[in-house]
Amino acid sequence: MNNSAISAMVSLNSLQSRLDVIADNIANMDTVGYKRKESSFEDVLTTIQQQHKDFKSADRATPLGYNVGYGIKPASVAANWEQGPLMETGIPTDLAIQGNGLIAVENNGNIAYTREGAFHFVPDPADVSSMLLVNNEGDKVLSRGDNPAPIKVPTDAKVAIDDKGNIWTVLNGTTDRVLSGKIFVVEPERPEGLDQIDGNKFVLANGVTANDVFRISAGAALENAPENVSLLSGYLEKSNVDLTVEMSEMVQVQRAYQLMSRALTSSDTMMNLANNMRG
Known part of the structure; x- marks a missing residue:
């Protein structure tokens, strides 16, 4: 030839x-x-x-x-x-990420990361007094800290989420605001270490650790959200x-x-x- x-x-x-x-x-x-x-x-x-x-x-x-x-x-x-345009929804649990950030969710027992912030609360099957924050596929949104766990809030609470992913709740009949969780937000420094999977989510590539990809590694250092990333409640980020x-x-x-x-x-x-x- x-x-x-x-x-x-x-x-x-x-x-x-x-x-x-x-x-x-x-x-x-x-x-x-x-x-x-x-x-x-x-x-x-x-x-x-x-x-x-x-x-x-x-x-x-x-x-x-x-x-x-x-x-x-x-x-x-x-x-x-590149940042996509924002769309206002008025739903408090809809979160648009501003900056180069990702939200951690539980995917088949592992941690995955996404920018799709269309979240909502569903009843916790293991605790009738609590609700779980999940995405449209049922993946649980994880909290920051040493051992990321699904975010739970009381069933009868009013919920608000600030720009750093802190979840504040007010129980019915009270006026006291309580911190009920912190959304696990990370900032990829080397996004080439992430592989895209179904459901518009990303996972760590084979042989790659969180320390290799994220500006702040997984663990206690993630107690605080990345400085360059913020969340906007009531909005969704559209495709770029x-x-x-x-x-x-x-x-x-x-x-x-x-x-x-x-x-x-x-x-x-x-x-x-x-x-x-x-x-």
């Missing part, structure tokens, strides 16, 4: 991956807290093909040899952490996907895909002609 066919075939596979990323972004335009994915590419292999010595000339401005590439491949897919940008990039990728398809077709035609030549 000649170089043009190899380059076109490899590039077609990479462009298909880019189209998949764009399609995923468009599909999640209305997903609360979704972060746009961006993919980067790199050369598969580049070699220098030497020209015949007859091309050598004293008047030649460039050296003999020319680059031969073998297409491109996806290097990485990363989330764009811009449909105009995605459609523009889709057109560019489709044109590149058509070009590579033509290159593959031309290469196939040339090989057929060479196979049918008679000496």
Whole structure:
């Protein structure tokens, strides 16, 4: 197989991956807290093909040899952490994250992190006098501290959440405000150490610890919320996907895909002609 066919075939596979990323972004335009994915590419292999010595000339401005590439491949897919627009809901348990932060939730017995702040209270099946703060998938929101645990509040309490994730409750018939929990908020310093999973959540990548990713590691140091992150009660952060940008990039990728398809077709035609030549 000649170089043009190899380059076109490899590039077609990479462009298909880019189209998949764009399609995923468009599909999640209305997903609360979704972060746009961006993919980067790199050369598969580049070699220098030497020209015949007859091309050598004293008047030649460039050296003999020319680059031969073998297409491109996806290097990485990363989330764009740019702040999304805010949408007012008026619901006290809806939380929009301002800044580069994530909220920790319990996911299948493990800790996951999300920016989707559409939370609500549900009855605690183990304690009828308490309610649990959960997201739309039923994942329990965790509290800060040495041993993160699900956040609980009394069933008959009025709840308010401040900008640092402190949960204040007032029991019916009283006026005293009580601190009932602190939402586990973290600030990723190296977000590349997080893998995105279903449900618009992130988990630590294999072999990566919380100390490697977060500005403040898990444990007692998380008693205080990150200084650069705040929560806005009664709002939700919308997706940061811009449909105009995605459609523009889709057109560019489709044109590149058509070009590579033509290159593959031309290469196939040339090989057929060479196979049918008679000496």
